[in-house]
Amino acid sequence: MIRVVLADDQALVRSGLRALLANSNDLQVVGEAGDGREAVAVVTRTQPDVVLMDIRMPGMDGIAATRQITADPRLAEVAVVMLTTFDEDDQIFAAIRAGASGYLLKDAEPDDLRQAIRVVAAGDALLSASVTRKVMEGIVSGPAGVADRGRLTELTEREREVLAGVGRGLSNDEIAAEIHISPATARTYVSRMLTKLGARDRAQLVVIAYETGVVTPGRHPNPPERP
Numbered sequence: 001m002i003r004v005v006l007a008d009d010q011a012l013v014r015s016g017l018r019a020l021l022a023n024s025n026d027l028q029v030v031g032e033a034g035d036g037r038e039a040v041a042v043v044t045r046t047q048p049d050v051v052l053m054d055i056r057m058p059g060m061d062g063i064a065a066t067r068q069i070t071a072d073p074r075l076a077e078v079a080v081v082m083l084t085t086f087d088e089d090d091q092i093f094a095a096i097r098a099g100a101s102g103y104l105l106k107d108a109e110p111d112d113l114r115q116a117i118r119v120v121a122a123g124d125a126l127l128s129a130s131v132t133r134k135v136m137e138g139i140v141s142g143p144a145g146v147a148d149r150g151r152l153t154e155l156t157e158r159e160r161e162v163l164a165g166v167g168r169g170l171s172n173d174e175i176a177a178e179i180h181i182s183p184a185t186a187r188t189y190v191s192r193m194l195t196k197l198g199a200r201d202r203a204q205l206v207v208i209a210y211e212t213g214v215v216t217p218g219r220h221p222n223p224p225e226r227p
Contacts, residue, residue: 002121005031005046007039008064013106017052017083020110027117028216036060040068043078045057053100055091059225061138063091063098063146064067070099070200079120093207101201105140124202144147152212160214162189166202 004027006014014032021027031046033039037060044050051069055062066080078100083096095103101120104113134209153159156177165186172186181189190202199205208217 002027002050002117003030003035003046003048004117005039005043005048005051006027007036007042007057007065009034009052009057010054015052017113018111021117024114034073035058036062036065037064041073043069044072047075047128048078050115051078051080052083053080055082055095066095066100067098067227080122081116096203096207099123099200101203151197151208151213155193159189159193161195162186163193163205163209164214165179166190166193167204167215174196 004021004064006017006029008017010012011034014034016142018029018032021029031042033042035057037052039057039062040050040060051066053062053066057065062082062084066082069075069078069080079101080099081104082091082100083104083106084091085106092103101124102116104116108116147202152163155163158181161179162175165178170178172190173183175181176183176186193199193205197205197208199208
């Protein structure tokens with residue numbers, strides 16, 4: 001059973017979300033909050049698997065609440081999905097940098113919402129198609145993060161190839177097929193990179209891939225030839 005907390009300042013929205021999730025045998029709402037500060041308290045108390053977090057809330061907003069949740073070692077297993085009516089670039093980037101594992105607009109289909117919860121609960125990142133496009137084309141302005149390339153010094157060449165795949169939104173299976181390794185090996189590389197780069201999840205690896213220039217918006221990076 002995947003345990004979920006709902007954080008939104010509109011009671012009607014929370015009621016609708018609760019009703020949607022009630023139709024799934026594997027999803028259970030274990031708490032609700034009407035603002036960011038209450039969300040942090042409820043999440044700390046209930047230790048859910050996933051939080052559906054509104055961005056625009058009175059007092060402490062969803063991004064600040066997400067930052068507090070993801071910074072708390074006791075909540076390391078909690079994944080946050082930002083759920084909002086806004087698709088502005090600065091909100092997307094701020095949410096991901098705060099540690100959000102997913103970002104969906106409130107007009108998402110019910111099945112997409114339920115699947116998003118399952119995806120992030122399994123440890124993967126989730127971004128809607130429109131959001132993914134914005135992240136990939138706008139997360140780096142100007143020349144790709146030349147100043148940040150020093151962050152990659154601990155990565156092997158193979159790990160950089162895998163990071164490029166993650167940055168392009170490929171799954172572990174797709175990365176494995178592209179660079180001719182097993183899916184299990186791809187997962188191992190991703191886990192190592194999370195540790196080496198101090199990233200919480202794949203969403204933050206996407207940010208790092210663009211900020212360091214491993215992936216450049218609009219360009220499909222080819223893996224380096226091997227002897």
